[in-house]
Amino acid sequence: MRSLLTISLCLTISALLMPASASAESLLVETESFDNHGGWKLDTQFIELMGSPYLLAHGMGKPVEDAKTTVKFPTTGTYQVFVRTKDWVKQWNAPGEPPGQFQVSVGGKTLDPIFGTQSSQWSWQPGGTVEITKPETEISLHDLTGFDGRCDAIWFTTDDSTPPAEAKILSSWRKTELGLSEEPIEDGPYDLVVIGGGYSGMGTAISAARMGIKVALIQNRPVLGGNGSSEVRVWAQGLVRRGEFPHIGEIVDEISDHATKSPGTYEEFEDEKKERIVRAEPNISLFLNHHAYKVDMDDDRIAAVYAFDTRTSEIRRFSGTLFADCTGHGTIGYLADADYDIHDGVRMGMSNMWAWAEADSPQSFPKTPWALDLTMNDFPYPRDFHGQWFWESGFEKDSIKDLESIRDWNLRAVYGAWNAMKNKDGADKHKNAHLTWLAYIGGPRESRRLLGDVILTEEDIVSKKQFPDGMVPSTWSIDLHYPKRQYMRKYPDNPFISVAEHGKGVDRQYGYPIPYRCFYSRDVPNLFMAGRCISVTHEALGTTRVMRTCGMMGEVVGKAASLCVKFGCNPRDIYTSYLDYLKDLARKPGVVRRDNVDGEFYTREGDTVPEMEYDYVPASTLKGLVVDDMKAKVTGSWTGGTGLKPFLEAGYRYGRGGTATFPFRVEKDGEYEVRFATGAHENRATNTRVSVTHAEGSSNVTLNQRKAADIKPNFVSLGKYQFKAGTDYEVHVDATQVDGNCHIDAIWLVPAE
Structure with a gap:
């Protein structure tokens, strides 16, 4: 017994005297959190697909300025490096060198590997090892091509482990590595949580706030406007202020752009004006750069929406009574398991428009063997220096799951056309030509449509079926897009030029009044929707989808939400029990407001009711x-x-x-x-x-x-x-x-x- 105790004691002392093995240290750096993005762009379009925002080197053929940040390592020593990236043309087996190449520097040392060159999918590309000699160290991304290299994150580890390959949004691994709390920041409760900051979201939020309810407006981009922002530059279409409710559309007039072409100039889309108008509403809390990705349900009702800051990954939980899906893709309805539909056939695609100009001297452009192999006969000549709305693809692709691929195909088409103009059969004519702008944020037209108590059809519109709750005039024709046969010869399986087929039957002056019952979910009782994801068929979407019309939907939804708060009811009840109240609110000028749902209506000093001047x-x-x-x-x-x-x-x-x-x-x-x-x-x-x-x-x-x-x-x-x-x-x-x-x-x- 004594000998066993002696042996045990000796082993214990020996263990205490031995040097402790160092535990593994690691550091995850999300590129969106870089202190200085340089010339790299923050891309948040495809978070649902690949799990994260990322930085994009969108230089249109000219390498962009380095992105830089300073980080604090947990300890000095030797770290393995992994960079999450992709070769964005590899999925098509494109010839030539990959276009999105970049390098990473750590502490002034450039790592040997060239990144963006290996996998067609988002994955962790090994970067070798780096010696960290001081905790605070600078990291930089160095673009090599100007052709849309992309970097999601950089992970450093002192052991032999590798990062997980999952693409789940804010996975447990990422939260742990970033030191994020499992408990989100609680925000709310709000009377109405609006997700999506395009015309429909802005119209909803402003209208609701002016009717006296507390609103959160969540937008995953740094600017408001959606397709009508300077990032996408689709000019706002659809006539407003007409029909039975001629004041509906006055809020849209306040926020609307005044572009004379599509795409127009940065200044014409007035991003700052849109944000100023929204922030002037005391009842609106605006959250730019916040991406909504999860919902909490209370039985069949939405209790809260989770969104993370696309720059810091900080998570907020927005609780509320009512929710409005203005995302365009029906994202919140989908997360809440609402009934929805996607057209089973040729869908309207997504555009990435572009512009060019003539300089005073010759301008070079790199050859692009990895782009679409085009000559001047393979695409419509970009007259007036604009590649317009018809640079569109994705007609038979999945409008959700294939979204990043659709955008990248559009980029390949534009670069292929520009290569033809600069380096092939158009070279003599375009020596001084240079690209001035190319949208890297796509302008989608069609994806999920959430289903309400009425699903509006083309027959309803053409026959002018009158609904008792018809409220939002749609004056755009039934405008559906299809591939243009003339330009399908080289790429028949994935054409990139569209043609618009305009149907008859829409009164372009008076408009067809879209019923209110298209603006709320039939099975999630506290969910509104406005914009492209309302309850219509594929054909009817052709007339309801334009931005000023979508903004008017938001104005009606905002007023309806205030009545839901006033009467303690659901969106459906507004139609069954309070429709006359909604119509009374719809007849009030857009600048009229009240401090709460039981307050007196008034006009704020400095606001004026527009003259009733219509065509x-x-x-x-x-x-x-x-x-x-x-x-x-x-x-x-x-x-x-x-x-x-x-x-x-x-x-x-x-x-x-x-x-x-x-x-x-x-x-x-x-x-x-x-x-x-x-x-x-x-x-x-x-x-x-x-x-x-x-x-x-x-x-x-x-x-x-x-x-x-x-x-x-x-x-x-x-x-x-x-x-x-x-x-x-x-x-x-x-x-x-x-x-x-x-x-x-x-x-x-x-x-x-």
Whole structure:
């Protein structure tokens, strides 16, 4: 027994006297957290695919400035290095040297390997070893080509282990390496959490905030605007301020760009203006550079959304009562297991537009054997120095899972075209030409569509089916994109030029009113949606998807959300029980606000209600009885017109030598002012004779139609007269003996005060 104790004691003492083996040390450096990105761009488009934001060396053929940062190592010593990157053209077995090559320097020493040269997938490329002699050390990324090299992260370790290959967003391994808490920062509760900062998200957030509720607006880019930002530069389309609710669209007008071309210039997209308008709302908390990636559910309801800072990886949990998916991809609905659809067929693709200019001297451009092998006949010539919206691909690709590949194919197409212009058959003509801009952020058109209580169809729109909750006018035609056959010869399996096929049936002036029931989920009871992911079919998406229309959806959703808070109800209940309340809010000017949902409405000092000046005026916006010229009985020849603005409904008519009779009945006995819509022009008549039949007989008025109307929007008074309910009356226009064109548009009866 004594000998065993002696042996045990000796072993213990021996163990204490032996030098302790050093435990492994490691350091993970996310490139998005670099102190100075230099010329590298932060790309957050594909986080759902590869798990992280990353830096992109988007120099359009010219190496960009180094990205640099200073880090603190846990200890000095020898570290293995791994760099997460990819060879972005390897998936196509592209010839030539990989375009995205770069180097990494640590403490002033450049590592031997050239990165971005090995795997077609995101993976950890070994970088050899480096000796760290002092804890605080500078790391830099050195671009070698200017052709979109990409680096996600750099990992240093003192042992022989390798980093895991998983692409899960903020995996446990990454959290541990970054020292992130497992518990997120709690933010909220909010009345409404809006995810997505494009036109639909901005419209939703601003509208809701002005209606008195607390809003979080989460955007994973550094700027607002989405496709309508300076990063993508799609000009905003779709007419606003029309239909039954002409104030819907005024918020869109506040935030909208004024680009004259697509793509336009950086300045035209006014990123700073958009952010300024959002930050001016005291009820909005804005979170730029935050990517939403997970939801908490409470039974079938969303309880919270998780988002991480794309620069620091810090995680926030946004709790709320209501949520609005304005991501374009239906991301939040998908995470919440909401019903959704993706078109099973040729889908509209994603564009990466570009621009070029002529310099005063010859400009070189590297040859690009790895790009698409194009000649000048393989693509439409970029006239007006613009590669426009039709540089589009991904028609038969997965619009979610293949998104990064679609963007990269677009880049290969543009670089291939530019190589043809500079180094092949276009070289003589383009010696001084140089690329000035190429979007690395793609402009997608179609992916998931979340399903609501109404799924709007092309048939609904063409047949003008009237829904009681129709509220947002869509004035864009049913515009679907397909590959253009002329340019499919070389790459028929993955064409890169599109053609737009515009269907008929959409009233381009008045618009088709999209029903409110397309703006909330049918099975996640507290989820709204606005933008490209609303409840429509593939065909109907062709008319609803443009940005100003999407922004108006947001305005309606924001107002509906405030009513949900006021009445303690779900989005569906607004249709079933509170639709008239929503319509009342929709009739208020966009600048009108209240401090809370029970507060008084007011206009903030300095805000003004826009004049009701439109290209046309819908009859439904005028209180009283309106008879349009299309309901008039005419003789003689009349010509339709829309050139003199504003006008009622679809247009007006003008002519001489005939007559026009507007029949009408009033619902109540009383005195009414009779008004006549006219349009001032030098070729109009000065002696148009108009007669009004009324309860006391008939009265005649002569109009000088070269003078402007004095009653907005475009009316003159014919006088006040007595009328009896249920009796037939008329306004008769005699244009048989006039000295110019007689102008007929509408009559309007208003009860006399």
